[in-house]
Amino acid sequence: MIPSEQLPQTDRTMTEPTAEPVKDPSIAAGHSRRTFLFKLALVVNGAVGVVLAIPIVGYLLGPALKKTSADNSWINLGPLSNFPEGETRLVSYRNPITTDWDGQTGDIPAWVRRVSGDTFQVFAINCAHLGCPVRWFAQSKLFLCPCHGGAYYADGSRASGPPERGLFEYQHKVSNGTLMISAGRMPTLANEAKNVTPLTQIETHIQGSPAGKLSAIDQPQPRCSSCQT
Amino acid sequence: MPDLKQRGLDLYNWFEARLGLGTPLIEVAEHEVPNNTASWWYVFGSAATVIFVLQVMTGVLLALVYAPTASNAWNSLQFLDHNVHLGWFLRAMHGWGSDFMVAIVLIHMVQVFLFGAYKFPRELTWIIGVFLLLLTLGMAFTGQVLRFDQDAYWGLGIGASILSRVPLIGGPLVGLMLGGPIIAGNTLSRFFALHVFVIPGILIAMVGMHVWMVLRLGINDYPMPGRLVNKKTYLADYKEMEKKTGIPFVPDAAWKDAAFAAAIMLAVIACALWFGPFGPSGQPDPTIIETAPKPDYFFLWLYAVLAYLPPALETPVLFIMPVIGIAALILLPLLSGEGEKHVSRRPAAVLIVSVIAVSLGVFTHLGTYTPWSPIMNAWSSDPIPVSYLHNRTPLEREGAIVLQNKQCRNCHSIGGEGGLRGPALDTVATHMTEDQIIRQVLQGGGNMPAYGNALNPSETTALVKFLTTLHGHDLQPAVDASRRVVSAATATPPTNKQ
Numbered sequence: 123m124i125p126s127e128q129l130p131q132t133d134r135t136m137t138e139p140t141a142e143p144v145k146d147p148s149i150a151a152g153h154s155r156r157t158f159l160f161k162l163a164l165v166v167n168g169a170v171g172v173v174l175a176i177p178i179v180g181y182l183l184g185p186a187l188k189k190t191s192a193d194n195s196w197i198n199l200g201p202l203s204n205f206p207e208g209e210t211r212l213v214s215y216r217n218p219i220t221t222d223w224d225g226q227t228g229d230i231p232a233w234v235r236r237v238s239g240d241t242f243q244v245f246a247i248n249c250a251h252l253g254c255p256v257r258w259f260a261q262s263k264l265f266l267c268p269c270h271g272g273a274y275y276a277d278g279s280r281a282s283g284p285p286e287r288g289l290f291e292y293q294h295k296v297s298n299g300t301l302m303i304s305a306g307r308m309p310t311l312a313n314e315a316k317n318v319t320p321l322t323q324i325e326t327h328i329q330g331s332p333a334g335k336l337s338a339i340d341q342p343q344p345r346c347s348s349c350q351t
Numbered sequence: 352m353p354d355l356k357q358r359g360l361d362l363y364n365w366f367e368a369r370l371g372l373g374t375p376l377i378e379v380a381e382h383e384v385p386n387n388t389a390s391w392w393y394v395f396g397s398a399a400t401v402i403f404v405l406q407v408m409t410g411v412l413l414a415l416v417y418a419p420t421a422s423n424a425w426n427s428l429q430f431l432d433h434n435v436h437l438g439w440f441l442r443a444m445h446g447w448g449s450d451f452m453v454a455i456v457l458i459h460m461v462q463v464f465l466f467g468a469y470k471f472p473r474e475l476t477w478i479i480g481v482f483l484l485l486l487t488l489g490m491a492f493t494g495q496v497l498r499f500d501q502d503a504y505w506g507l508g509i510g511a512s513i514l515s516r517v518p519l520i521g522g523p524l525v526g527l528m529l530g531g532p533i534i535a536g537n538t539l540s541r542f543f544a545l546h547v548f549v550i551p552g553i554l555i556a557m558v559g560m561h562v563w564m565v566l567r568l569g570i571n572d573y574p575m576p577g578r579l580v581n582k583k584t585y586l587a588d589y590k591e592m593e594k595k596t597g598i599p600f601v602p603d604a605a606w607k608d609a610a611f612a613a614a615i616m617l618a619v620i621a622c623a624l625w626f627g628p629f630g631p632s633g634q635p636d637p638t639i640i641e642t643a644p645k646p647d648y649f650f651l652w653l654y655a656v657l658a659y660l661p662p663a664l665e666t667p668v669l670f671i672m673p674v675i676g677i678a679a680l681i682l683l684p685l686l687s688g689e690g691e692k693h694v695s696r697r698p699a700a701v702l703i704v705s706v707i708a709v710s711l712g713v714f715t716h717l718g719t720y721t722p723w724s725p726i727m728n729a730w731s732s733d734p735i736p737v738s739y740l741h742n743r744t745p746l747e748r749e750g751a752i753v754l755q756n757k758q759c760r761n762c763h764s765i766g767g768e769g770g771l772r773g774p775a776l777d778t779v780a781t782h783m784t785e786d787q788i789i790r791q792v793l794q795g796g797g798n799m800p801a802y803g804n805a806l807n808p809s810e811t812t813a814l815v816k817f818l819t820t821l822h823g824h825d826l827q828p829a830v831d832a833s834r835r836v837v838s839a840a841t842a843t844p845p846t847n848k849q
Contacts, residue, residue, distance in 0.1 A: 185526040186524065217532070221536050223420040223423070224422060226634060226636035227504065227533070227538075227636075229636065231638045247640060252508070253505070254508065257641070261756055261758055262759075262761075263805040266727065266761065268642065268724055270654075271724045273800050281795070282795065282798045282799060282800050284662055308508070310511055310514075312516070312522035312524075313515070313522050313525075
């Protein structure tokens with residue numbers, strides 16, 4: 123019951139450590155051997171750490187290393203009759219990769235524009251600026267983003283605001299009278315940047331076909347350079 | 352009674368003999384500090400610690416009910432708000448606690464900067480403090496995600512979009528952040544792990560180091576103009592000052608910390624009672640796109656900056672500025688570890704703080720009303736003021752209908768109602784001629800989309816005719832001066848304007 127007796131070291135925090143009391147040198151006789159064994163044990167622990175780190179790092183990086191193509195698959199958006207020609211409609215689909223506990227977050231919306239016949243454009247909901255949900259305004263024929271005011275024309279090309287490019291487009295095809303898109307991963311600049319230049323992309327799609335000519339007329343093509351800023 | 356007291360003392364001593372924590376703690380509490388440090392300016396650090404403890408406690412209590420899965424998180428917040436006895440109050444305390452914590456950490460940092468407390472020998476204390484600020488902001492962002500509502504969902508989208516701009520490794524980084532191909536269950540789970548385990552763990556360790564260094568190196572002496580920090584003499588000077596003017600930290604200096612901490616806690620409680628919990632706003636259902644996502648208060652400035660950066664500068668600024676900013680904060684004490692501490696002799700420090708404070712304030716203010724965003728329903732809610740239709744021709748009135756129906760007012764205000772993205776149109780005809788208006792409407796430009804595609808010729812004519820009537824009350828309409836010259840030159844009777 124003499125508490126203060128055991129507490130001499132508190133002062134050390136403020137000053138340099140005081141000299142240790144001198145020990146019997148014979149106790150430290152095996153010092154070099156013990157030091158070696160301790161270092162050996164450390165090396166073994168290091169090796170164990172490395173072995174353990176491999177699965178941990180692999181587990182952590184798993185979602186980062188997956189290829190986009192592994193996540194994408196063809197999704198049925200419904201019969202063509204759901205999409206009147208010349209209109210842009212909101213659809214939603216269940217993401218191909220989901221879990222039971224994803225709930226509503228597994229339902230992904232997209233904008234489907236049927237230019238005419240089998241000519242479609244399917245736009246991601248995510249603004250190319252920072253991913254907010256763009257809304258279609260049929261009267262002014264614009265997609266507007268609520269976050270920072272990015273605007274896109276009906277064909278998805280950039281109209282104004284902070285986005286650097288047009289809307290992200292899903293790959294699509296028409297089979298058996300239904301519209302299919304290839305989707306599965308949230309579109310961002312990192313995985314969609316390769317598909318950029320939507321304007322030229324559309325132009326190559328439309329060459330020759332009457333529908334293409336229509337959409338070409340639809341586009342306010344030669345814009346002044348100042349409109350782009 | 353004396354017997355009881357004696358017994359209590361015996362009990363304490365029994366523990367103390369084994370645990371040995373009481374005496375050093377008392378010594379720490381009573382250690383001498385220079386009496387000039389017993390200042391009301393020196394209370395913010397302890398207040399931040401107190402709020403951190405509040406956050407840990409309320410956080411644990413919320414975790415008793417919160418369901419960290421994407422399908423249930425929102426419902427469990429509603430359950431907390433409406434079905435759990437006083438659940439709303441704990442949510443409010445935790446939410447307001449986070450706002451107060453960010454604010455006080457920032458105030459603490461500004462105070463330490465202006466008082467030169469980062470200088471020798473407290474450089475590392477400051478550097479650890481910089482990481483504490485970043486961790487606090489990390490807690491604020493991950494906490495906002497756990498309030499899994501529309502804002503959280505699209506906030507994650509913004510985060511992922513920012514990360515996707517990182518050169519080369521942007522894609523893998525997005526995958527790492529989302530934990531899967533889309534914002535979904537895995538995303539929420541990892542933000543839960545970050546908010547509840549990872550960041551608080553690091554935060555507690557670093558707060559420990561931070562406080563330990565304050566005790567070890569002593570509280571920064573109150574700066575005096577002209578008393579310079581010199582690495583060779585500072586420690587001896589400080590020790591002497593401690594000896595000459597030392598007062599026990601508890602209670603002589605600590606009473607101010609305790610009083611301020613109590614006041615801050617009362618303020619948190621008052622806000623929680625008065626304003627209640629934050630959100631949750633709409634369900635985290637991405638198919639509900641009628642939403643205008645916004646970050647919480649402390650990230651509004653960033654949200655505003657992202658609206659104003661030119662597209663080409665956005666990615667560089669997003670990744671270079673934070674690196675420069677954090678590097679500057681970390682290097683500050685290493686580069687300027689000596690010299691003047693007093694704020695009256697450090698104009699650059701005052702200027703830096705003022706510029707940053709004003710910038711953050713302005714951007715935050717802009718973030719509260721987002722003038723850059725179109726008002727999505729302005730065209731269907733506010734009618735054109737009647738005075739703007741008086742004495743107009745049928746064609747001009749038709750133009751007013753076009754203006755309304757083509758959603759011009761989502762970006763342009765008329766009669767004070769409408770978006771702020773574009774200029775107000777009330778007096779547009781005083782600075783634009785009819786030709787200029789036609790060109791602007793059809794071809795766009797200056798951040799306005801081209802409407803040549805969305806308007807047929809008769810709509811364009813009507814719209815432009817209406818716009819040319821908008822020149823305020825008595826103002827002259829804009830005229831093209833060259834026309835008059837041309838018409839005079841061709842010797843036709845002078846027909847001014849149009």
